Amino acid sequence: xxxxxxxxxxxxxxxxxxxxxxxxxxxxxxxxxxxxxxxxxxxxxxxxxxxxxxxxxxxxxxxxxxxxxxxxxxxxxxxxxxxxxxxxxxxxxxxxxxxxxxxxxxxxxxxxxxxxxxxxxxxxxxxxxxxxxxxxxxxxxxxxxxxxxxxxxxxxxxxxxxxxxxxxxxxxxxxxxxxxxxxxxxxxxxxxxxxxxxxxxxxxxxxxxxxx
Amino acid sequence: xxxxxxxxxxxxxxxxxxxxxxxxxxxxxxxxxxxxxxxxxxxxxxxxxxxxxxxxxxxxxxxxxxxxxxxxxxxxxxxxxxxxxxxxxxxxxxxxxxxxxxxxxx
Numbered sequence: 001x002x003x004x005x006x007x008x009x010x011x012x013x014x015x016x017x018x019x020x021x022x023x024x025x026x027x028x029x030x031x032x033x034x035x036x037x038x039x040x041x042x043x044x045x046x047x048x049x050x051x052x053x054x055x056x057x058x059x060x061x062x063x064x065x066x067x068x069x070x071x072x073x074x075x076x077x078x079x080x081x082x083x084x085x086x087x088x089x090x091x092x093x094x095x096x097x098x099x100x101x102x103x104x105x106x107x108x109x110x111x112x113x114x115x116x117x118x119x120x121x122x123x124x125x126x127x128x129x130x131x132x133x134x135x136x137x138x139x140x141x142x143x144x145x146x147x148x149x150x151x152x153x154x155x156x157x158x159x160x161x162x163x164x165x166x167x168x169x170x171x172x173x174x175x176x177x178x179x180x181x182x183x184x185x186x187x188x189x190x191x192x193x194x195x196x197x198x199x200x201x202x203x204x205x206x207x208x209x210x211x212x
Numbered sequence: 213x214x215x216x217x218x219x220x221x222x223x224x225x226x227x228x229x230x231x232x233x234x235x236x237x238x239x240x241x242x243x244x245x246x247x248x249x250x251x252x253x254x255x256x257x258x259x260x261x262x263x264x265x266x267x268x269x270x271x272x273x274x275x276x277x278x279x280x281x282x283x284x285x286x287x288x289x290x291x292x293x294x295x296x297x298x299x300x301x302x303x304x305x306x307x308x309x310x311x312x313x314x315x316x317x318x
Contacts, residue, residue, distance in 0.1 A: 097262060099286070114248045141250070144291075145300045160303040163291075168246045169266040169284060170309045 060194035244273030256289035
């Protein structure tokens, strides 16, 4: 993907604009919680470290294993959280469940959170900005095929587009289809084909789209 | 009732099961809610019961957790049910998890 490179010019990164309403509120609430000794600065830093340790590479490992190991795939589909915790030591630090949605010849899954930004953070890390913005959140449930087409993903009419709106205690992860011509790939080579966007469901896994 | 019959507490067992036709209630609670407005009043099918029971997020938002655990359900509905002029395959569908207190049997 071109956007991961860093050969483009940009202005100096700095914060010059005054903080917005919610930024000020977040700072005020955080300082109040620390002042009242309800939480400590260490706990906040630790949670940031937890989130920073989660990246799409974790999800990619799950998908690659599911592609090569049908028994694991079955366990992952039956109880995503349990398979992550027991077989990959990926902890879920909260009360969310994980439902893994398998793409097939007949079903293409797409995930969204129309209310806010619910996202399978334990296995993918932080969501991309577009996932949190209103155009994607609204349009993914109104016109998913048009949204997919903008990502270059054309789904035939005889394939069901199935949108999962994550709103409460369930998080979703798409298990993309294994690309043709990868029969001899190792598990690591397969994992390199599994990008973040394939696990959101906006694109399909492809040998042309491998991460370096 | 026989002596060995177990009586379950209210809310302990799921009220709905896979295949049940349900309507998402039209309610307008003030404050924190987790059921998007675009789905209120819509009809769907219970695809599965999500185990184990979970907290009612809307109560949890106010720190009220005790005794509020009930089931969430994975509800399936065609996009055509939500958007009558939906363009695309009539098979296209939506899935969402809905807390028990937001569903009524049809």
